[in-house]
Amino acid sequence: MSRTQRLFDLLQILRRHRYPVSGEFLAQELGISLRTLYRDMGELRAQGADIEAEAGVGFVLRPGFMLPPLMLSLEEIEALALGAQWVAGRVDKSLSAAATNALAKISAVLPEDVRDGLQTSGLMVSNWKELAPTEQEDKHLAMIRQAMRHERKLDILYSDVNEVVTNRVIWPVALGFWERARVLVAWCETRSNFRHFRSDRIQSLTVATERYPRRRLSLLKDWRDEEACAQAKWDSRGGGREPMRDAADKSWH
Template sequence: MRKADRLFQIIQILRRSSRPVTSSELAGELEVARRTVYRDIAHLMAQRVPIEGEAGFGYVLDRRYDMPPLMLTPDEIEAVVLGVQMVARLNDAAMRNAAGDVMAKITSVMPQDLLPYIAQPAVGIKPDDVVGGDATRDTRPLRLAIREGRKLELDYRAADGTITRRIVWPVLLGYDNTHSLLIAWCQSKQAFRHFRTERILKVEILNEAIGMSRSKLRQQWQQWRDAEMRKSRGAQ
C-alpha cells in the first residue's frame, strides 16, 4: 500500500471508530508494523490532522475534522460499484434510480486515473436477466415514515386474499432478490409483523409519532428477531 493511501486509510479507520484505536489495531488492519503506524500518525499530526492520543492508549480523530468525501481508494470505489449493482437488482424502482444517481454523481467528480475502477471493476455479481418481483409499489412513503418515526396506516392483502386495515410502527424496509418487506410493530396484533410491499394496497403516513424512540423500537425488534431465531433453531 502506498504511503498516501495508508495515511488516508488511517484517517478513515479513526473516523469510523467510536473509541480510541490502538496502534496494534491500526497495524493489523493496514498489515504494516506498529513502528510504521507511529511514523504515519506523527506525519498526520505534523500536517495538522487533529489526531489525539498516544502509544499504549489509542488514537482518536476530532469529529469536527473535515476531509473531501470523494477521496476514495480503489477498494472503496469497487465496494460502491458492487453495492449499486446489487441495488439495481431490487424490486424497488425508486431505490434503483437513487443508486444510479449516486453512481452518476461519483463518476462526474472522480479523477481520471480512478475512472477505470468504475468502468472495469474487479468485482461483480452473478449475471441475471430478470429483476425479481413486482416493482410497482412506491416505497418512498414507507422509508420517509421510518426516518421520521411516524405511524403508518395500511390497507393490506394477506396471502389468502383477506384485506385488513392496520396501523403500524415502521422499523425497517428489508429486501431480497424477489420481494421487499416492511418490518413493523402492528398495533392491532400487538406484535412485530412482516408486510410484503406488493400486498400493500394503500398507505398513509399519519401525523402521529410512534410511541417510543426509533432506536428503542429497533432494539425491541432485534430482541424479538433474536428470540424467533432461537426458537427456529430449537425446533430443528
C-alpha cells in the same frame, strides 16, 4: 500499488504516530524513494492535510484532517459500485436514482487511475426485471421510507398468503430488501405485536399525520431482541434460517 493507495497508506502511518516521523522511516515503510515520498507529501498538503516538517526531526500530521472520498481504494470503490447496482434493481425509483447519483459523484472526484479501474471492472449484479418492484409497490416503498423517517403511523389494506384482506394500523420500524421481496417490519396495533408485511401484498397505503407514541429506534431494538430469541429457537430445532427471510420467501412456493 497505485499512487492513490500509497497516499492512503502514508496518511494512515502518519495518523499512528503522535510525534514526528523521519522521512527515511516513512520511505522504508512504503517501499519508495525519499524523492517520491516528498512528492506524495506535497500532494497530501495540496488536498488539505496539515503536515508539518521539522528539519532533522521528521513529519507530523496535525489533527483535523478528514479523509476525502478520493482516497478510497479500488476494491472499496468496486464494493460501493456493486452495492449501488444491487440497490438500483431492487428498490423504489427514488432510492435507485439516489444510488446511481451517489456513485456518479464519487466517480467524479476519483483519481484517473482508480476511475479507469472502476469503469473497466467486470463485476456485475444480476438485475432482472421480475425482481424489481411493481409501479404500485414502488410508490408504497417511497411512502414507507418517508413514514419511517418521520415516525408516522401507516394505515394499510393487506392481503396475506391466503389472500385474506385486512385493514391494519401499523408503526413502520424497518424495511428489509431480499432477492425477491421487500419486507416491512412494523408494530401492528391490531395484533399488539411486531409483524412482517411483504410490501407487494399491500393493496393500499396512507401515511397518517399521527406519530406513533414510541421512538423508532426503541422499537427497532425491541424487534431485534425478539428476532434474536426467534433465531435461537430456529437454530435449536435445526432450522438455520432467519425468521424474517422466511417471511419474505413463504408465498413464493
